[in-house]
Amino acid sequence: MIRILGIDPGSQRTGIGVIDVAGDGRCTYVHCEALKLLDADDFPARLGLLCEGLERVLDEWQPQHVAIETVFMAKSATSALKLGHARGAALATVVRRRLKVSEYAPRVIKQSLVGRGAAEKDQVQHMVRLLLNLPAMKLQADAADALAVALTHAHMSATADRTGVSVAMLRRR
């Protein structure tokens, strides 16, 4: 069994999702939450909250793999910059724990879960519920996205194991 932490970084909210993958590739829901960062006094303090929250999750759930969304082309340099800060803080926290991070583009996540790179967000959420058997659970959008990237990593790792193609190769497709 492998435990995967998925992260959907953002400077207002950062989604966290934890799943377990059995040897047969079956995925089980473990935990999800959205770290709320807007309560912080200023922007640097938001990044501090992000790291504190992430470290708490790493301590509590002890994932072996970490997967994170890459950034879609942001609307503006300003929003790219803010998102970059959040992602940088998250990546640094994970890397400092000597955990390897796999990065997946939103298009790859959609392709992996829905079978179409241009799927809508609610289709992705629907598949997250279905694959993790969470029919009635209220899923916060950022937490659902974090579970989606964790599921993508589970699928990619399984495909890589089965075919001998590296995950890096699969991600490039």
Place this chain on the structure above:
Amino acid sequence: MIRILGIDPGSQRTGIGVIDVAGDGRCTYVHCEALKLLDADDFPARLGLLCEGLERVLDEWQPQHVAIETVFMAKSATSALKLGHARGAALATVVRRRLKVSEYAPRVIKQSLVGRGAAEKDQVQHMVRLLLNLPAMKLQADAADALAVALTHAHMSATADRTGVSVAMLRRR
């Protein structure tokens, strides 16, 4: 006496500068270096190196104040994103130590050191040498920029003390 750490963040090299400010406002050079991040295996590992280097500097030099450059409008969303990652990792590291960070725009740093917001980079370097009495020392560009932001913070704090105007107000001018 107050010890100030200046940071010039970048995803290839991050400049670090440490100065002491005496009660009369006189500044003394303590330390500077450029953290070289390109040796890392991948981009997340670079951010790990950045944080490790920064934590080493914080441990060794124990600054009371931290000052960091804000980002000039980056040429592209991609470069804004990379710079944002580096800055986010640096800010998160500092904030986790409960150190307060002051942010200064490049224009403000130039204005503070050279007296002109549109000064050239080598003029800023020249003033860094002059103010810190480092005539012969070879200064790496990123390290010099880090010393420049530390000096700016020293000047701004002294002006704020003298006039009762907050540093936040001065930064906005």
